[in-house]
Amino acid sequence: MRPLEADEPRAIGPYRLLGRLGSGGMGRVYLARSEGGRTVAVKAVHPHFALDEEFRARFRREVDSARRVGGRWTAPVLDADPDAPVPWIATGYVAGPSLTQAVTAHGPLPERSVRVLGAGLAEALAAVHAHGLVHRDVKPSNVLLALDGPRLIDFGIARALDGTASLTSTGVSVGSPGYMSPEQILGKAGGAGVTGASDVFSLGAVLAYAATGTAPFSGDSSAALLYKVVHEEPELDPALTGPLRDTVAACLAKDPA
Incomplete structure (x- = not known):
C-alpha cells in the first residue's frame, strides 16, 4: 500500500481512505474503512470515464449484476455509486498478495x-x-x-x-x-x-x-x-x-x- 498523494481524495462516499493499493486502466484502488470500522477496497474510475453517460449506464448495470455474485471465491460488492461525480465501487478487502x-x-x-x-x-x-x-x-x-x-x-x-x-x-x-x-x-x-x-x-x-x-x-x-x-x-x-x-x-x- 502507498500513502495518498496530495491530489488524491481523503474519502470516497462514506469510506475514509487509508492508502492506495494500486491503479490500472479503469481507475485507482484504495484501502478504506467504513464508518462502522470495516476494511474495504474502493475502486474509483478515471475521471474521463465519468463524462461518458453510456459508460455510466453500463457501469450501473454491471454493479447491479455483480452484487448478486457472492460465494467463497470472490470479493463481494458491498457498495457503489455509479452516479457520483467520479463513479466508484467498494468490495470486501482480501488480505493477501496477488x-x-x-x-x-x-x-x-x-x-x-x-x-x-x-x-x-x-x-x-x-x-x-x-x-x-x-x-x-x-x-x-x-x-x-x-x-x-x-x-x-x-x-x-x-x-x-x-x-x-x-x-x-x-x-x-x-x-x-x-x-x-x-x-x-x-x-x-x-x-x-x-x-x-x-x-x-x-x-x-x-x-x-x-x-x-x-x-x-x-x-x-x-x-x-x-x-x-x-x-x-x-x-x-x-x-x-x-x-x-x-x-x-x-x-x-x-x-x-
Whole structure:
C-alpha cells in the first residue's frame, strides 16, 4: 500500500481512505474503512470515464449484476455509486498478495497448489457466469491469495468498459494482452460476442503462469502478444507436465467451443 498523494481524495462516499493499493486502466484502488470500522477496497474510475453517460449506464448495470455474485471465491460488492461525480465501487478487502506478487517473490507454485488455485478460480467463474457476467480480465494480478483460498476480483465490472475503452487508448484496455482470448481480441474489430468461454482461456493462461512463472504467450509489444494469442500455439514450459498440462492446453484451445 502507498500513502495518498496530495491530489488524491481523503474519502470516497462514506469510506475514509487509508492508502492506495494500486491503479490500472479503469481507475485507482484504495484501502478504506467504513464508518462502522470495516476494511474495504474502493475502486474509483478515471475521471474521463465519468463524462461518458453510456459508460455510466453500463457501469450501473454491471454493479447491479455483480452484487448478486457472492460465494467463497470472490470479493463481494458491498457498495457503489455509479452516479457520483467520479463513479466508484467498494468490495470486501482480501488480505493477501496477488498471484503476480507471490510468483515474483517466491517463484512458481507447487503442482498441488496450482490444482487448488484452479479449482477455486473455476468455482468463482462458474458463479460469475451463472449471473450472465463475463469477467474479461482474468489475469494473475486479479487473483488474490488469501489464507483460506484464492479470490477472483474485479469480476463483471470489466464489461462496463467495453465500447468505452479500446486496445489502442492510452493506458486503457479491456483485458490484458497475453491473457485475453482470441475471440476477445478479434471481437474488438469484428464485433463478435464474448462468452464465458473467454474466461476459461484466460484461466488456462493464469494457471500456466502459476505453475511455471512464465505466461504461455510472450512478445516485445502488446501487438506481438495479441498476434500470438490469435495465430500461434501457446509456449508451455516443459516444467508443466501430466494432467495439469493437459488441462491448461485444453483451456488454451483457440476455438471457444
